[in-house]
Amino acid sequence: MTSRIIGKINLDSYDFSTDVAFLNAIEKSPEEYDEFAFGYWKNLSLYNGSGRTDDTQYRNCDVAKPTEYMSGCPSIARMLSDNFDLSLVKMVRARNLISGLVIPHRDFVELDPNVSYFRVFIPIELNLDSYHSDESGVFQMKPGEVWFLDAAVSHAAVNFSSESRMFICLDFAFDGAFAEDEIFAASAQVASSSRDIHVLRPSLPSNTLSEMLDTFTHGIDAGAIKQQILEAAKVHFRFNVPIESCYDWLIKAALASPVASADVAERLRGMKRYLLEARGMNERFSLDSQ
Numbered sequence: 001m002t003s004r005i006i007g008k009i010n011l012d013s014y015d016f017s018t019d020v021a022f023l024n025a026i027e028k029s030p031e032e033y034d035e036f037a038f039g040y041w042k043n044l045s046l047y048n049g050s051g052r053t054d055d056t057q058y059r060n061c062d063v064a065k066p067t068e069y070m071s072g073c074p075s076i077a078r079m080l081s082d083n084f085d086l087s088l089v090k091m092v093r094a095r096n097l098i099s100g101l102v103i104p105h106r107d108f109v110e111l112d113p114n115v116s117y118f119r120v121f122i123p124i125e126l127n128l129d130s131y132h133s134d135e136s137g138v139f140q141m142k143p144g145e146v147w148f149l150d151a152a153v154s155h156a157a158v159n160f161s162s163e164s165r166m167f168i169c170l171d172f173a174f175d176g177a178f179a180e181d182e183i184f185a186a187s188a189q190v191a192s193s194s195r196d197i198h199v200l201r202p203s204l205p206s207n208t209l210s211e212m213l214d215t216f217t218h219g220i221d222a223g224a225i226k227q228q229i230l231e232a233a234k235v236h237f238r239f240n241v242p243i244e245s246c247y248d249w250l251i252k253a254a255l256a257s258p259v260a261s262a263d264v265a266e267r268l269r270g271m272k273r274y275l276l277e278a279r280g281m282n283e284r285f286s287l288d289s290q
Contacts (some may be wrong), residue, residue, distance in 0.1 A: 037102020
């Protein structure tokens with residue numbers, strides 16, 4: 001399925017300012033998915049299988065329980081109960097990305113392949129320097145829009161600014177066929193929404209690509225590898241190139257590099273496998289430890 005807007009909620013009756021201030025004041029702790037991001041990326045569990053705030057890993061559960069963070073988010077709580085069938089939800093998170101990048105990755109690769117996973121985003125703040133992407137292109141989510149994000153394909157996110165960009169992320173899972181509107185509460189007023197979602201991006205000039213690869217080839221080593229990943233992963237937000245190209249560029253650069261140690265290409269291959277292809281439940285990855 002392609003990431004798309006599946007509806008729009010009128011947020012005029014919800015004042016999220018106090019909720020956002022409360023969530024932004026919570027100190028960021030180490031999280032299950034920190035390997036996916038550079039910069040400030042915080043995921044706070046609002047509902048999960050355990051009801052614990054320190055439980056940040058997605059897993060299937062029979063009933064999602066509210067965590068103590070919900071007591072500080074009355075407007076978010078009302079928006080969720082007004083508009084979504086919370087008996088079906090498996091996890092709800094508040095996500096903020098500030099001056100940061102979530103590098104291309106795929107979710108659910110460690111989970112049951114026979115289950116249909118359905119991830120929904122609702123922006124509750126407007127940030128025009130914030131973008132998402134997947135294999136179909138780059139797009140910008142706006143407050144009140146209910147987005148299906150196809151997290152099973154390669155996807156990424158960026159916030160080029162230092163301003164807050166709070167999103168609410170809801171995860172649903174179904175054993176068989178389902179209709180998208182099942183996720184909404186029976187009394188929800190969800191309007192249809194249609195607009196051109198993809199950002200127009202120019203082609204990457206061949207000389208720019210050559211210069212970039214030359215920079216990577218002569219600069220990539222164990223000490224600089226994270227910065228090179230950051231720079232390479234940003235390119236697809238500006239130019240019309242495949243979202244996964246960044247990893248292939250870096251592996252190619254490492255193999256040709258006169259300065260990279262012999263294992264840098266293997267580290268990058270291991271990272272690509274972990275992010276895009278296969279990983280086990282609770283498996284972690286670190287470039288420093290490979």
